[in-house]
Amino acid sequence: MCSSDLILAACEITGAQAIHPGYGFLSENAQFVQAVEDHGITFIGPTAEHIRVMGDKITAKETMKALGVPCVPGSKGGVPDLATAQRLGEELGYPVIVKATAGGGGRGMKLARNAGEMESAFLTARSEGKAAFGNDEVYIEKYLTTPRHIEIQVFGDGKGGAVHLGERDCSLQRRHQKVLEEAPGPAISAEERARIGAICADAVAKINYAGAGTIEFLYENGEFYFIEMNTRLQVEHPVTEAVFGVDLVREQIRVAAGLPMSFTQEDLQINGHAIEVRINAERLPNFSPCPGRITQYHAPGGLGVRMDSALYDGYVIPPYYDSLIAKLIVHGRDRTEALARLDRALGELIVDGVDTTVPLFRALLGEPAVQTGDYNIHWLEHWLETQMAV
Numbered sequence: 001m002c003s004s005d006l007i008l009a010a011c012e013i014t015g016a017q018a019i020h021p022g023y024g025f026l027s028e029n030a031q032f033v034q035a036v037e038d039h040g041i042t043f044i045g046p047t048a049e050h051i052r053v054m055g056d057k058i059t060a061k062e063t064m065k066a067l068g069v070p071c072v073p074g075s076k077g078g079v080p081d082l083a084t085a086q087r088l089g090e091e092l093g094y095p096v097i098v099k100a101t102a103g104g105g106g107r108g109m110k111l112a113r114n115a116g117e118m119e120s121a122f123l124t125a126r127s128e129g130k131a132a133f134g135n136d137e138v139y140i141e142k143y144l145t146t147p148r149h150i151e152i153q154v155f156g157d158g159k160g161g162a163v164h165l166g167e168r169d170c171s172l173q174r175r176h177q178k179v180l181e182e183a184p185g186p187a188i189s190a191e192e193r194a195r196i197g198a199i200c201a202d203a204v205a206k207i208n209y210a211g212a213g214t215i216e217f218l219y220e221n222g223e224f225y226f227i228e229m230n231t232r233l234q235v236e237h238p239v240t241e242a243v244f245g246v247d248l249v250r251e252q253i254r255v256a257a258g259l260p261m262s263f264t265q266e267d268l269q270i271n272g273h274a275i276e277v278r279i280n281a282e283r284l285p286n287f288s289p290c291p292g293r294i295t296q297y298h299a300p301g302g303l304g305v306r307m308d309s310a311l312y313d314g315y316v317i318p319p320y321y322d323s324l325i326a327k328l329i330v331h332g333r334d335r336t337e338a339l340a341r342l343d344r345a346l347g348e349l350i351v352d353g354v355d356t357t358v359p360l361f362r363a364l365l366g367e368p369a370v371q372t373g374d375y376n377i378h379w380l381e382h383w384l385e386t387q388m389a390v
């Protein structure tokens with residue numbers, strides 16, 4: 001039996017009425033959600049159909065475009081062959097990025113800086129898509145050179161009502177994977193937030209979206225460009241919870257139970273600033289996974305400090321999964337206070353027995369660009385290169 005069958009069997013045996021999928025594995029698996037729906041069990045999240053539409057990046061982009069959401073210029077749908085890819089490269093102007101429509105987690109994306117790189121980018125994105133996701137369809141987008149990653153948290157009641165909970169800035173990335181996230185975004189004004197937030201809330205309201213969702217954008221020169229929608233709660237959702245003072249999981253359960261959302265757009269006001277760092281069991285400087293036994297664990301605490309983790313003394317980190325072992329979230333009256341609190345909390349944290357990314361964050365906190373929030377999605381990679389060169 002596969003894991004979804006076992007979960008459905010567990011529901012039957014225990015009489016569970018609903019399933020909350022977390023944010024991994026099965027949370028964006030339309031087939032699983034369909035099976036849950038077919039068994040008359042409530043899936044705490046959107047419908048299988050919404051997950052299907054947004055899980056295919058080409059369909060997602062077309063749907064969002066039709067709903068009035070601004071998108072990255074690119075191919076109209078899938079790109080069938082290399083000749084078409086080359087023609088599009090010329091039309092859009094290099095650099096361009098070739099993306100697997102089924103891709104995720106930063107995989108299945110290849111950059112072509114010029115015509116000479118197109119063949120390898122096209123073929124590699126296709127084969128990565130096939131190998132990792134069983135689908136070799138790819139599409140092409142203009143590659144934005146210095147954008148920030150800004151994502152809008154939305155929440156729908158499934159009946160045509162929806163709100164937005166502002167943005168998260170997730171520009172500090174390594175290999176297209178988020179490393180640190182914050183809310184509100186240091187580069188986003190209240191007017192921009194209200195404008196793009198309203199576009200997103202309106203889009204999900206129009207499709208009767210239910211529950212939490214994130215609409216991801218690249219942001220460059222004051223413009224937002226849609227890249228994808230995640231139809232689930234995200235790893236970085238606690239920064240939004242901190243600044244809005246809401247429990248998104250409670251809200252998901254309310255909506256799944258047929259209750260109305262407990263807030264309106266007017267109720268949702270930002271209070272202070274929150275930052276999350278992803279603590280991975282990885283060995284620096286190469287970020288190689290570092291599973292093993294935790295010999296000593298001590299979590300930081302105090303006002304404005306939240307540690308989301310399942311660690312304890314003696315816990316053994318298995319080698320089979322993602323290396324994320326803890327999320328440290330801090331909240332302060334403003335960004336300066338949040339950064340100071342993060343530094344203090346990282347200093348209190350003890351995780352012995354395995355290597356972690358904690359030293360990376362301590363070093364980053366000393367960087368002027370991090371202190372001012374002045375970075376784009378490439379900043380961290382460049383910074384890591386210069387650190388290694390020292």
Ligand code: ADP
Nearest residue numbers: 103104105106107141142143144149176227377
């Ligand atoms: P995934 O589903 O694998 O997370 P996304 O489409 O969300 O893929 O993109 C992940 C990251 O890749 C973005 O945050 C950004 O850093 C980079 N990226 C994606 N599309 C573009 C683009 N058109 N131009 C520049 N960078 C991009």
